Amino acid sequence: MEGPPASSRQGVLSHLENLEAHAHKAGLKQGETREHQENAVRLKMRIQELRCQRDELRAKLNMCRSQLARSKNTTKSGPQTSQATETSKQALLEWKMENVKGLLRVFHLTGLSGKLTKQGACLCISTAFEGTYLDSYYLDLLLQQPVRIQHHSVPAFIPLEQIAQKYLQADIKRFCSVLSDHLNAFAGRKFQADQLQEGFAAFLEGPLQGNSLYNLLEFNYSLEGEGRTFLFTAKLVYGDPVRILPTEATVTCKETDDAPAAVSEIAAAHMAFFREKPLHEAFSSIIDLTANLSQAVSLASQPPPSL
Template identity: 40%
Template sequence: MLSHLEQLEAHARVLALEQKEKQAEQENLRKMRIKIQQLRARRDELKAKLNAYTLKPIEEIISIQGKDIQTGLQEEENNLSVLQVRVKNTEGILQAFHLTGICAKKIPRGVCISISTAFQGIYLEYYYLNVALRQPPVIMNHNIPVFIPLKELEKQHLASNLKQFLSILSQHLNAYACRRYQAEQLQSRFGARLFGPLEKNSLCNLLILNYNTKVEESHVQIKTQLIYSDITRWLPTDVKINVEDLSASVQEQIKIHQTMFLEKPAHKAFEALLIEEEESMIQHFRAAAE
């Protein structure tokens, strides 16, 4: 028992050193967070302006009227002042979209819109779609995953409300990218603590992980399902945990796990549970040694 306690205390010292390093990193992160908060405040200000602005169909967003770009330019060439005002408004709108992770540029037959995704300041990936300037507008090609309801969103919003179309599509894409990132982090960082690989579906709105946790003197195997019923969110809407042991102490621990997974990103929740278990074991052995 004493040998085991020494091992745990040695492990605790390693954790303490790591904690000091993390404190130095946290100071740098604190400064970065201040900058991020300033940028987010600016982004929110621009979002508010976007919400107050009634966006017109996509043709007018890029200052084009008519069936195609050439026709639009011909119709506007005798009204340069109106065109300049529209261009200025368009640039402001696209700049605001850019700060929210959405940007656009003109292409020969329409506009190319790109949507970037990120998780808590970590850039993940971007998606694009090329929209043809027809009546109504049509998506020509894209790299949006097939399980994102793009066709449905296109029919409902693209021609009538570009702002809403982009906002909802961005929510879907960012939530999916964040769920997938969490699953990847769980597998890469904590795969050794899992029984078998992490299970997930293509949309990553169902994650299943099997692992052990220690309750008092016993190891309990847990099967946890993280369910994301709202696919525009990256936190689960429900957490189901199955165990064979129905004792009161185990059920109490299960509630802790459920709360942790509901409130934190999956990989951070799992890490917090492991740290809590390590600390509990150290306290237990110290009490036993005394």
């Protein structure tokens, strides 16, 4: 039997290009929408941070004025000076406690909550992905000089020590915000990998390979087309530790020797999906693209109706 005529093959390739262009535009649009939403959330959090900083500055100014007024009214005697110093320390500690109370109120709507303890505060950072609540992590802070982390349940592969060294003493709000970004990104990447394995196990060839941080994933998957089964390998690299989408995506077909030329174009479309959508959503789009392509090939291979 002769294969489909050249015009039919041209029609299939043209249909494939249209599908890829449509998928790429849809992915870009969704990416822009998600980016706008993320920017809006960041701006709201920034507004809250600035308001807290304003309140802190007012509290510091009032405390300095109070200390200055007390120092003018005290004598130079040793016991009185010592008492004034103790009063100043107590005022500083009370200001820190009030600052933490304000933090707990501000962060309650952003996935952070907690309560005051006798020695400081216990913070809870809750993670979520697209409306699905995931794991929670806890930190016990000692409000002393310097502020210390007494206990925590943060995974070892999250750079907690580096984040604490950079922000904990200078800006505790920033410390909580950055740590929350790291934990939410990790939880989001893990959630996507779990959804892929649970929802698309029939297409996966072998287990998904990755590290504890889920910032490097590799897996094989098979798709049927043109009466054959093609095996693809995907490698995703998440170069930004606070992002849920990969910064690099590579897709290759293992059967390239006798594979149709269109397979390389299909792999390129897969890479675009992986870069622009969450992992399980990208794979769903890949399956839809494959189904549409198979339907187009089937229609093109049918003989023309007789007149």
